[in-house]
Structures are given as structure tokens and as C-alpha cells.
Amino acid sequence: MPSVEFLRDIVVLDNAKTRPYRAAVERRKVDEILLETYTRHWYARDWLSKPPVTSNATGGTGQLPKRDPLYEKVAIVIGASSGIGAATATALAREGSRGPRCLTSRCSRGSEEAHRRSRRSETARWRSTPKASCLSFTVPFLLSCWKGHIVAISSDAGRKVFPGLGVYSARKFFVEATLQALRLETSGSGLRVSSFQPGNVATDLLGMSTDAEALKKYGEPSGDKVLDPEDVANAIVYALTQPEHVAVNEILTEHRDEPI
Incomplete structure (x- = not known):
């Protein structure tokens, strides 16, 4: 854990001017649609072996991205x-x-x-x-x-x-x-x-x-x-x-x- 002396030396930035803008930004609700979006992204990156079972989120059905003609060729x-x-x-x-x-x-x-x-x-x-x-x-x-x-x-x-x-x-x-x-x-x-x-x-x-x-x-x-x-x-x-x-x-x- 960091020491007290170390924490005292950390520079703290003033966010007073940006705080009003942050309050106006709508925060996404963590729901099934958002999780589907994340899952589709992970599948497209080959991090998951299967796509999401639902297709309710905007943007398609989680198909793998189109590869360039010489993708992975050396x-x-x-x-x-x-x-x-x-x-x-x-x-x-x-x-x-x-x-x-x-x-x-x-x-x-x-x-x-x-x-x-x-x-x-x-x-x-x-x-x-x-x-x-x-x-x-x-x-x-x-x-x-x-x-x-x-x-x-x-x-x-x-x-x-x-x-x-x-x-x-x-x-x-x-x-x-x-x-x-x-x-x-x-x-x-x-x-x-x-x-x-x-x-x-x-x-x-x-x-x-x-x-x-x-x-x-x-x-x-x-x-x-x-x-x-x-x-x-x-x-x-x-x-x-x-x-x-x-x-x-x-x-x-x-x-x-x-x-x-």
C-alpha cells in the first residue's frame, strides 16, 4: 500500500469547471442490451467462441468483421x-x-x-x-x-x-x-x-x-x-x-x- 507521505505528494486536479458538463452526460444503464453490445464486441475480437444469443442491440447480430483479402497472410x-x-x-x-x-x-x-x-x-x-x-x-x-x-x-x-x-x-x-x-x-x-x-x-x-x-x-x-x-x-x-x-x-x- 502507498504511504501517507506518498499520498500527500500526489497532485490533485480541480474538476470544478468540467463537473457541470459531466452531470449533463447520460450514463448508460447496465442492462441486457448493453451487455449484448459488450458480448458482441468480445466475440468480434475472438475473445469469445460464440456470438450473443440475442440481437436486440443496435448494430447487427454480432457477425465477425469483414477481413481484408490478405488478412493474416505473410x-x-x-x-x-x-x-x-x-x-x-x-x-x-x-x-x-x-x-x-x-x-x-x-x-x-x-x-x-x-x-x-x-x-x-x-x-x-x-x-x-x-x-x-x-x-x-x-x-x-x-x-x-x-x-x-x-x-x-x-x-x-x-x-x-x-x-x-x-x-x-x-x-x-x-x-x-x-x-x-x-x-x-x-x-x-x-x-x-x-x-x-x-x-x-x-x-x-x-x-x-x-x-x-x-x-x-x-x-x-x-x-x-x-x-x-x-x-x-x-x-x-x-x-x-x-x-x-x-x-x-x-x-x-x-x-x-x-x-x-
């Missing part, structure tokens, strides 16, 4: 610091893809230990956006869960070779072939594999290129409205929120005035 986005990755992470969080905690990690594609740390996450389902070299770490875990969705960002250059971008296109063709093989070889396992093939996107990717010829050919502003990272992220959310039996294998997304 997403691991590789490359989420900028561009399409950052937009995708934001979009997934907006749709309810979050857990009791958020884990972030700095790692490279070759960091096996980083992937192992991620695999020790207390999740039953994974949704990953990996580079092709990360598949060897994520696929075995997903197969063991009989559920999961791998999403990879490819390019429209993975469908058509652009002059001056032969090496880049070859890399993207490799990504497409890898994903197609994975899709076929894991058929029936519960795993879904989606490839997203965006065209020109307003990111810093071109600024990282050292190919002067390609930059001159493709890096000059054309005046057209190109894709924003959020446009690609929205397409990814569409694929992830389809029913479990629906597989969105490929999505080609380009700005309207430059179709291939």
Missing part, C-alpha cells in the same frame, strides 16, 4: 527498399498482409543464412517475391506447407527481344523459363507461380545502367505517361487475392501507348 518482399518492391510491400500491407510483427533484414541474393533466418519465421503460409536465385531456399518450405504463392518480377523484354537490349532480354527469358519450369514441375503441390512482365516503369532502374547506347535508345523521355510502381503492385495484389484454385500465371502490364 509476405516476404525481396528488394522492398525502392521502386516496384517498395510499392508492392505497401500495397500488401494495405490489403491486410501482415503478422503479429514485422521482420526486416538486409541481405543479398547469395546470403543463404539470411534466407534460413527468414524460413524460421513462425508462419504457416508464405507469399514471396523472389529473384530466381532465391527459389532454392523458398520452394522446399512452400512445398512442405502445401500452400504458397511465388511472385517474380520479369519484364516485357522476357516476351520480346528489344534491339540493343539483347543481354537484358536474355536474362529475362531465363527468368521466364525458370518460372515456367517451376510451375509445371510443382503442379498439384498447392504452389502457385506468377510472372509479372512490366514495360517502362518510373523507377531508378535506368539510372543504374552503364549501357550508353541502350540509355540513348530507351532512356530519353518520350512524353508518354509510363507505368508507376503502384500500377505493377496493384496487378500483383490482384493475382494474390484470387481464390486458391485460380492461378494467374503471367501478367503483361505496359503503358497504353507502347504495346508490344
